[in-house]
Amino acid sequence: MKIAVVCANGKAGKLIVDEALSRGLDVTAVVRGANKTNAPRAIIKDITELTPEDLRGFDVVIDAFGAWTPDTLPLHSSTLKTLCDALSGTNARLLVVGGAGSLYVNKEHTMTLSQTPEFPDAFKPLASAMAKALGELRARDDVKWTYISPAADFQAEGARTGKYILAGEELTPNAKGESIISYADYAAAMIDEAEKGNHIRQRISVVKE
Numbered sequence: 001m002k003i004a005v006v007c008a009n010g011k012a013g014k015l016i017v018d019e020a021l022s023r024g025l026d027v028t029a030v031v032r033g034a035n036k037t038n039a040p041r042a043i044i045k046d047i048t049e050l051t052p053e054d055l056r057g058f059d060v061v062i063d064a065f066g067a068w069t070p071d072t073l074p075l076h077s078s079t080l081k082t083l084c085d086a087l088s089g090t091n092a093r094l095l096v097v098g099g100a101g102s103l104y105v106n107k108e109h110t111m112t113l114s115q116t117p118e119f120p121d122a123f124k125p126l127a128s129a130m131a132k133a134l135g136e137l138r139a140r141d142d143v144k145w146t147y148i149s150p151a152a153d154f155q156a157e158g159a160r161t162g163k164y165i166l167a168g169e170e171l172t173p174n175a176k177g178e179s180i181i182s183y184a185d186y187a188a189a190m191i192d193e194a195e196k197g198n199h200i201r202q203r204i205s206v207v208k209e
Contacts, residue, residue: 158182
C-alpha cells in the first residue's frame, strides 16, 4: 500500500508517518520545506499547489493540514478542496485529520460540541472553520473520503496504547466518562482505517479505550 501524508511535518503528521512505517507501508511525506519526518521519500510542495499528477499512484492520501490563526482558518476549506479536486474520480482514498468541535452531543444531531456552553470561546473560530470544511466534504460524491475526528481532549504528548474505541458522529466517552485520545493512538486509528477502508464517505471518531 502506498500512502502519502500531506503536511507530514506537523505533530500529527509525523506520528502518522511513523505508524505507517512501523507496519511496513510505503510512505511518502508531502511537505513544503525540508522533510523532517522518517519517511524515505518526500514531495516538496505546498498543499495549495498539489496537482492530480503529484498524487497519482497513491492508494491513500492522508490530509494532516492544520491552521489556527484568523487569517489562515479559511485554508481548511480551500486546501481540502484542492486535495478533493486532485483525487476526484480516482480510486485513491482521502483520509482527513478532523476536529472534535463538530461532533454531535445529542442523538437528534441538532447540537455540536462547539455549540455547548462549556466549549472554550478561543477554539470556536477553529471549530467553525473545520465544521465548514467537513460540510463541504460531505457534498463530494466524487472522492472516497473519510473524516476522522479525535476525542475532545486531543493530547499531543500522550502515550501510544494501541487501544481505542471507534465511534461515529456523536461525542462518545469511554468507560471512565472521558473524551480523550493521544496523537499516537489517533495515528494508530488513522492507519487502521487506511488499511481497512471500512468507512468510505463517512465521518468517524476515536476515543481512548
